Amino acid sequence: MKVSEMMNRLFGYDEISIVGEYPEHFLNAAANEDAEIWHIRRTDTVTLTARTRVFDRKKIIRIAGQCRSVRLNFLESRGLPPLLKRYRMRYGLFAGALFIALFVWIMSCFVWSVRISGNREIPTEQVTVFLENCGLKPGSLASAQDIGRIKNSMMFEFGNLAHVSINIKGSLAMVEITERTMPPAIDDATPCNIVAAKSGQIVLLEAYEGVPYFKPGDSVKQGQLLVGGVFDSKVVGYRTVHASAKVLARTKHSFSVTGRYAYCRTEATGRQKQRYSLILFGKEIPLYISDKPFDFWQEETEQTDLSIGDAVLPVTLKKTVCQEITQTEAVYTKEELTEILQKEIAEKERISLQGMTVEDRKIDLSESSEGITVESLYTIIEEIGVRQEIFKQENQTEG
Amino acid sequence: MAKIKQDVSSVVRGDQSQIEIMGNSRLTVEGCLGVEEYRPETVKLKFKSFSLRIFGENLVLSNLHGGSLMVGGRFSGLDFD
Structure with a gap:
């Protein structure tokens, strides 16, 4: 709507006809x-x-009276003033509008929604609970919040915060958190060995500090000492170091998944029903009558905080879309089931072997009357060296 | 400079007319003394020292207020008398 049209509606206008030669x-x-x-x-x-303008009506009538050759007819009055005039005797309407305006104003004095953003490591629930303990929660009076105190308490409570800002806009409290980027932990000088985390064949061993006990091509078992943190000398005795090394080894991994030919197939019929409910002060008020929309269905829900401008109302509209489904017994073919299982294996590989070099992959299928088992064997190159602290034993001699 | 000042002040005082035409569909005038004739195919406007006749189709008048007026429609010709 154009501004001029909006102004015309606001001030009201008369539609007139002028008849004459x-x-x-x-x-x-x-x-x-x-x-x-x-x-x-x-x-x-x-x-x-x-x-013409509504407030020019008397002037228009007077001018038409002066122009004797024309006849003036008022066809229709439009806009807000004629509307208010039409409903001027309906006090209930005005009282209702006043009540709503008053209700919205009173509700806007309270915080109805707390939005937390920017947190990466600190769970939102933890921040929410802390803010609730500080008094900043849905239903609390916005003007009673001591923002400075809450910010200081948060900085004190959560040690890894760089900045906290709390802004209350209408009924919405926006808490923006900036977490500190912690410096990387400095490798301390605690004496330690490097041991094998897994069994395998050494491919590369680069000892930066300590005494290597294996060379590429050797086989090691889990827990074996790879690089020692103890230097022994006949002259000065032994001294311990913080062993550091890069140890790559060839190791074996395997995954196995089993699937059955028979399964329950779920299909959407295309029929759907939408249900609405209001959540008021934590209580859900359904705006529908029937209990079950279909025999079998699946739901998708969406919640929207109702607001007027910036004022968030304490009412949430919950929309539930119920889609009718049918469930039938079905059977996979061998090819279909194999494809599904291979996808599962690929997904497991993607997650478990992330960042590792797969040298060889062997997939075995074993079939039974009920289903298929897919087993995959991998030969991979991975880092197997882990640090193990050296504990000194104090020898005490009894005198 | 003095001439420009004189022209501007005469427009402000309403001594002179100002006609602005946008494409062939909108014409705005200032300093109009009245509408002499209005039909959907022609509009004749009266100014202090001349008259302007606008020819076209579906001509409409709008924002008639004081000496200003807007004519809309599809213009085919203008004629100054």
Whole structure:
């Protein structure tokens, strides 16, 4: 809607017709009297229609009276003033509007929604509970919040915060958190060995600190010492170091998945029903009557906080879309089941062997009357060295 | 500079008319003394020292207020008398 149209609706206007042999007289007289006329159309040889302001009505009538050759007809009044005039005796409407405005104003004095953003490592639930303990929660009075105190408490409580900002806009409290980027932990000088985390064949062993006990091509078992953190010397005795090494080894991995030919197939029929409910102060008020929409169905829900401008109301509209489904017994073919299981194996491989080099992959299928088992064997190259602290034993001699 | 000042002040005082035409569909005038004739195919406007006749189709008048007026429609010709 254009601004001019909006203003016309706000101030109201009359739709008039001017009938006469020379209606231009009336137009000129009205223009000279500063009466606003627009949307002038000629409907036939003797009739013009136009729009004038509601508050110019008396002036228009007077001008029409002066122009004797024309006859003025008021066709229709539009806009807000005629509407208010029409309903001026309906006190209930005005009382209702006043009540709603008052209700919205009172509700806007409270915090109805707390939105937390920016947190990466600190769980939102933890922040929510802390804010609730500080008094910032849905239903609390917005003006009673001591924002500075809450911010300081948060900084003190959560040690890894760089910045916290709390803004209450209408009924919405926005808590923006910036977490500190912690510096990487410095490798300490605790004496330690490097041991094998898994059994395998050494492919590469680069000892940066410590004494290597294996060379590429050797086989190691889980827990075996790969690089020692103890230097032994006949002259000065032993000294311990913080062993550091890169140890790559060839190891074996396997995954297995089993699937059955028979399964329950779920299909959407295309029929769906939408259900709405209101959540008011934590209580759900259903806006529907029937209990079960279909025999079998699946639901998708969406919740929207109702608001007027920035004022978030304590009412949440919950929309549930129920889609009817049918469940039938079905059977996979061998090819279909194999494909599904291979996809599962590929997904397991993607997650478990992330960042590792797969040197060889062997997939075995074993079939039974009920289903198929897919087993995959991998040969991979991975880092197997892990640090193990050296504990010193104090030898005490009894004297 | 003095001439420009004189022209501007005369427009402001309403001594002179101002006609602005946008394409062939909208014409805005200032300093119009009145509408002499209005039909959907022609509009005749009266100014202090001349008259302007606009020819076209589906001509409509709008925003008639004081000495200003807007004519819309599909213009085919203008004639100054």
